[in-house]
Amino acid sequence: MKLTGAQILLKCLEEEGVDVMFGFPGGAVIDIYDEIPKSSVEHILVRHEQGAIHAADGYARATGRVGVCLVTSGPGATNTVTGIATAYADSIPVVIFTGQVPRALIGNDAFQEVDIVGITRPCTKHNYLVQDVNDLARTVKQAFYLARTGRPGPVLVDLPKDIQQQLAEFKYPEEVSMRSYKPTKMPHIGQIRKVVKLLKKAKRPLIYSGGGVITSGSHEELTWLGKTLHIPVTSTLMGLGAFPGDDGLFLGMLGMHGTYAANMAVNNCDLLLAVGARFDDRVTGKVDTFAPNATIVHIDVDPTSIQKNVSVQVPLVADCKPALAALKAETEGTLDEYDWAADHKEWVDKVQGWAKEHPLTYKDDTEGIKPQYVVEKIYEITKGDAIIATEVGQNQMWAAQFYKYNRPNTLLTSGGLGTMGYGFPAAMGAQRAFPDKLVIDIAGDGSIQMCIQEMMTVVCNKLPVKIVILNNGYLGMVRQWQELFYEKNYCATCMDAQPDFVKLAEAYGAAGFRVTEKKDVEKTLREAFKVDKPVIVDIRVEKEENVYPMVPAGASLTEMLLV
Amino acid sequence: MSKHTLSVMVENEPGVLSRVAGLFSGRGFNIYSLNVAPTLEKGVSLMTIVAEGDDAIVEQIVKQLRKLVPTIKVKDLTELKSVEREMVLLKVNAEDSKRAEILRIVDIFRCKVVDVSVDELTIEVTGDQGKIGALVNLLTRFGIKEIARTGNVAMRRSMQIDL
């Protein structure tokens, strides 16, 4: 029996096991929407397409599965671009379906026509314009396959309206075969043995773990390696949660807002084992002085990441999971004859000494509420058992520094692109995936206003996301730079004209709380987290608190400004 | 900075040229010349790209090209022994008094005259960059009115002999 393109699309989604997609309709996708009620795929109607793509991304980060979003042509499609670039920068698997004008009108500046394939070419892993309904099923199959394999990423499929209406025989391909794309990346065993040799020789080894460890699901292998071989671990923002945040070997984040211990360890280590991390400039600081004493081993599934920013002595192109598993297998045999703990003791002591000397801290010396204190309380109350999303700015850095992530996929944050407005819709996606979990968006008063319209979506879909606004009345992170490097010229960063967030929450049918005194922080958070609907907690924090430590842009990691 | 000749085999699908070109422009790399045409294999095209950059840049380009989903194979021919050829059409001023000399050069360079008029000759030449550079040099003094170049095509040598 022949099906229409729209029907075929939904059948494909069912075959892929998609249970939910986030979207917003329009003329160019109305045929697809016509079929949604007849399928098993749930559709969540957002209020802005940026919300849909971030929600799909949050769903993907929280579950490790592919997130899906569906939008119309033209403005619907362009509204997703920021979210696509966000997912691309952090290698998150999402598939975006966009409507397109009928093929006969493509290229004619038709109503709501935009070349979304052209626009998103540089920020998708791959994208397609479906030109023949007979190619549709194969294209969707490929899109999901590309999104989740190799270095994951967003894949866009543009669907002309007439394709959605045409008939074709439906057959979902069993397998994907693309002669040009062969992503299985097993490690080269010779290189693995070389790494083990280096590990044995090293007196001061350090693991630098990134988002790739989380995406590849290799946190257990990483944790085994760190703990068994007694190697201190530092992490990128994206890697938080891969190694237990409360373990004594964990040094916290490195880089611009990294810990003193992590940055000193990088500076002093003799072997740096980089896993699924890409030496972003926020991590390395001044490249020439990064890890000056170390032999660098770099494991990454994407060869373009290797030798891009720093020169690496031992490159290892492989998926982190088989690579770390191979390292484990190769070192397991050494445990009887080789005393890793004793060998690294001096170094571990030294590193832990640094951590004691300059722990992550803040001066709690005012009447006012310190934002770091709020994050600490959130950690205490949740005992670390929540999914935390963040916006971008100081709130994001404090959420990274003062909350301990013990499990992967529990921190959803826009690392690579730094997208304000990401956190709340991402939290929404995660909450849809885990209805019973506590999902908290740690927000700034600036960022939260970028996708606040999704309040309506969470309320009517009963997604009880908790938003905690660290409200400093400023675009705080930019203000911090202005304070430190631009002689306090606070141009365009004061945001004290703001809506009444409590009333705003209530207007949407959510609950609102405001906290202005330190003594009420814990109590109110506890209460808010118990409410069985979406909540905004507007916490008025110290207005000019800064994020420390801080390595000024372009300085060496050791040139830290401390509290 | 040096010139590298890259031979890139790609799936011949819509948008592939712009994917490749976009990769260069998006990263601020410069393309010196680019030539695309189908190969013997159905659905596969061969691009010959001459790009400029230092070794680190070229290494990135090659890796990025390999990462593109429709890319089947990338070779940097600069390090391998290869044959490189470009075809060029030149329209040269050729009044009666100069004509004989121009024809002599055409002969020496084994070019072909493909169009003639009272005061112009159009010459077709095939060769590597060195030969073409030399010819252009020699003809400049007569006045080159138009030039059309294909950009390099290149192939790895099977035997290390230059014929």
Ligand SMILES: Cc1ncc(C[n+]2csc(CCOP(=O)(O)OP(=O)(O)O)c2C)c(N)n1
């Ligand atoms: C979409 C977008 N626009 C601009 C920026 C630049 N930016 C980075 S941090 C920041 C300030 C964020 O302010 P707020 O959300 O109030 O958070 P705070 O830093 O005060 O915690 C800005 C404007 C950005 N990252 N994203």
